[in-house]
Amino acid sequence: MRSRGSGTNALRAVLSAVFAASLGVLFTQPLPAHSFTSYANDFVDPTYILAKKFGNTTTEAQSTIVQWAQTLAAQGPWSVMNKTVTPPTGNKHDYMSWAPYSWPDCSKVGNTTELTPEQIWTTCPYYTRDGLFNPDGRLINDVGEFGDLADAVLYNAIAWVLDGDAQYSANVARFVRTWFIDPDTAMNPNLDYAQMARGPNGQVGQHTGVLDLKCMAKLVSGVLILREGKAAEWTSDLDTQLTNWTTSYINWLTTAKIALEEESATNNHGTFYYNQLAALQVLVGDKDGAKQTVEKYFTTQYKWQIAGNGDQPLETARTRPYHYRAYNLAAMITNAKIGAYVGYDAWNLTTTNGTTIQSALDYAITKPAGKETASELWPNVVAVGAVYGDPDGHYAQWMRQNAGTTYPADAQFLWNQPFSDSGLVKAAASGSKSGSATNNGSTGMVAPDDNGAAALGGPWSVLAAAAAVAASTLLLS
Ligand SMILES: *[C@@H]1O[C@H](CO)[C@@H](O)[C@H](O)[C@H]1NC(C)=O
Numbered sequence: 001m002r003s004r005g006s007g008t009n010a011l012r013a014v015l016s017a018v019f020a021a022s023l024g025v026l027f028t029q030p031l032p033a034h035s036f037t038s039y040a041n042d043f044v045d046p047t048y049i050l051a052k053k054f055g056n057t058t059t060e061a062q063s064t065i066v067q068w069a070q071t072l073a074a075q076g077p078w079s080v081m082n083k084t085v086t087p088p089t090g091n092k093h094d095y096m097s098w099a100p101y102s103w104p105d106c107s108k109v110g111n112t113t114e115l116t117p118e119q120i121w122t123t124c125p126y127y128t129r130d131g132l133f134n135p136d137g138r139l140i141n142d143v144g145e146f147g148d149l150a151d152a153v154l155y156n157a158i159a160w161v162l163d164g165d166a167q168y169s170a171n172v173a174r175f176v177r178t179w180f181i182d183p184d185t186a187m188n189p190n191l192d193y194a195q196m197a198r199g200p201n202g203q204v205g206q207h208t209g210v211l212d213l214k215c216m217a218k219l220v221s222g223v224l225i226l227r228e229g230k231a232a233e234w235t236s237d238l239d240t241q242l243t244n245w246t247t248s249y250i251n252w253l254t255t256a257k258i259a260l261e262e263e264s265a266t267n268n269h270g271t272f273y274y275n276q277l278a279a280l281q282v283l284v285g286d287k288d289g290a291k292q293t294v295e296k297y298f299t300t301q302y303k304w305q306i307a308g309n310g311d312q313p314l315e316t317a318r319t320r321p322y323h324y325r326a327y328n329l330a331a332m333i334t335n336a337k338i339g340a341y342v343g344y345d346a347w348n349l350t351t352t353n354g355t356t357i358q359s360a361l362d363y364a365i366t367k368p369a370g371k372e373t374a375s376e377l378w379p380n381v382v383a384v385g386a387v388y389g390d391p392d393g394h395y396a397q398w399m400r401q402n403a404g405t406t407y408p409a410d411a412q413f414l415w416n417q418p419f420s421d422s423g424l425v426k427a428a429a430s431g432s433k434s435g436s437a438t439n440n441g442s443t444g445m446v447a448p449d450d451n452g453a454a455a456l457g458g459p460w461s462v463l464a465a466a467a468a469v470a471a472s473t474l475l476l477s
């Protein structure tokens with residue numbers, strides 16, 4: 001499933017307000033429009049970000065990241081205590097969500113107009129309508145809040161590197177403390193009530209719910225950036241406490257019955273399980289464990305996930321094949337990126353049918369999105385082009401045709417490099433920081449400037465970028 005929290009609507013409201021206040025700026029100065037997108041998952045190598053050797057075509061992506069960091073931060077902090085429904089334990093510190101595609105059938109339970117929602121949840125049998133989200137799941141938004149937290153941590157950590165302002169690292173510390181550490185607001189380290197089944201025999205979490213915290217890979221990327229970058233706000237005390245929490249949670253993730261069921265899921269659920277576990281092992285300093293985790297994925301599930309023609313049959317069989325192919329690709333790419341970080345090279349590993357992650361992408365880009373969300377595939381195209389190369393420029397051309405002329409302003413364009421900007425990024429005006437950058441030959445890299453803040457043109461451009469983001473969000477809604 002692809003969960004968007006209520007935070008998205010709030011975010012839109014904020015952006016709309018900024019947009020309204022900035023119309024003049026927008027119309028006098030065309031700037032890249034870039035709507036906020038929550039990628040299915042990703043792992044961003046902290047050493048790449050901290051080296052600050054960004055190519056000069058990534059300036060718009062950098063602006064986007066700082067903008068997303070600010071708009072997300074305005075929505076935090078997040079906490080499992082915010083939900084209005086209490087888990088079966090009576091303890092809101094327990095994470096909770098309902099099975100997203102699960103619907104009640106009250107036809108045999110008498111006069112349903114007399115049932116309260118609470119009675120429906122426990123009385124009516126529930127059945128699954130794959131791909132069809134039951135909107136009452138929004139009553140409990142732990143999954144959406146965690147998604148927003150993971151994005152906020154990732155973008156604020158990168159913004160701290162790009163901009164150097166301690167407000168961003170302070171945001172990360174505050175958000176992590178609220179979700180994981182502060183006794184009043186912390187989540188208990190288990191997913192016993194994730195994607196809960198409802199009905200007369202329900203009220204228990206299911207293995208599919210382990211997917212809810214897949215974005216740990218993004219969150220860990222952000223934490224590693226602050227830890228390795230020695231951000232003052234990321235104190236050793238906080239680091240120790242998060243490591244302690246994570247150690248408990250890893251214990252749950254590697255021993256609980258539903259966690260182990262998720263580990264052996266053959267489709268995207270299994271792939272994402274490894275994203276989460278490997279990232280958390282990196283967080284607690286267990287690189288060997290992370291390596292074994294990634295290796296396990298690439299020697300088990302992966303072997304049978306990609307057919308000879310690049311199709312992913314387990315995903316194509318679902319109700320939203322374009323989504324699920326892109327979704328599992330994101331998870332495969334994330335596993336390979338974590339692998340690269342811990343010294344396990346998975347990019348060229350072949351399935352039983354001799355195919356690779358690139359084969360899966362090459363198949364996916366031949367299929368139209370139809371009524372599904374086209375943008376879900378875009379980060380995968382850029383990631384694959386960056387890793388495997390794009391000598392004839394066909395991935396860049398696909399992006400230009402499908403994602404449009406603003407694709408180099410997408411946040412992930414910063415870390416999926418080298419990838420051509422198709423000449424779309426305009427050189428900054430002379431006198432600005434990036435204007436003085438020099439191209440480093442075939443790598444396309446530029447020498448970092450003093451604080452790495454290439455081409456962030458101050459509050460004015462940030463405001464304009466927000467307006468552009470808002471405009472694009474409104475148009476796409
Ligand atoms: C969620 O909980 C945190 C921590 O208590 C709080 O600061 C925040 O305002 C809450 N958010 C919402 C939307 O209620």
Ligand SMILES: *[C@@H]1O[C@H](CO)[C@@H](O)[C@H](O)[C@H]1NC(C)=O
Nearest residue numbers: 109110111112113114115116
């Ligand atoms: C169901 O209960 C409501 C409220 O008591 C009543 O108005 C309605 O007539 C009942 N419907 C049926 C089909 O019994």
Ligand SMILES: *[C@@H]1O[C@H](CO)[C@@H](O)[C@H](O)[C@H]1NC(C)=O
Nearest residue numbers: 188189240241244245246248
């Ligand atoms: C470590 O984590 C456990 C589980 O979350 C918690 O009960 C304990 O208080 C933590 N200990 C420290 C020293 O933070």
Ligand SMILES: *[C@@H]1O[C@H](CO)[C@@H](O)[C@H](O)[C@H]1NC(C)=O
Nearest residue numbers: 304305306307308313352353
């Ligand atoms: C891989 O090839 C074998 C036959 O060689 C076939 O039976 C199997 O279904 C293929 N795997 C996938 C995922 O398509």
Ligand SMILES: *[C@@H]1O[C@H](CO)[C@@H](O)[C@H](O)[C@H]1NC(C)=O
Nearest residue numbers: 345346347348349387388389
């Ligand atoms: C895959 O293997 C080929 C041949 O050894 C190599 O040239 C290429 O760099 C590898 N690709 C990746 C993404 O590791």
Ligand SMILES: *[C@@H]1O[C@H](CO)[C@@H](O)[C@H](O)[C@H]1NC(C)=O
Nearest residue numbers: 056057425426427428438439
């Ligand atoms: C990047 O540097 C190259 C070489 O100096 C230059 O041709 C190009 O215009 C620059 N692009 C941007 C976006 O600044």
Ligand SMILES: *[C@@H]1O[C@H](CO)[C@@H](O)[C@H](O)[C@H]1NC(C)=O
Nearest residue numbers: 053440441443444445446447
């Ligand atoms: C250019 O990049 C290469 C490869 O990353 C590096 O070895 C070299 O030192 C760089 N040169 C300059 C001038 O930055």
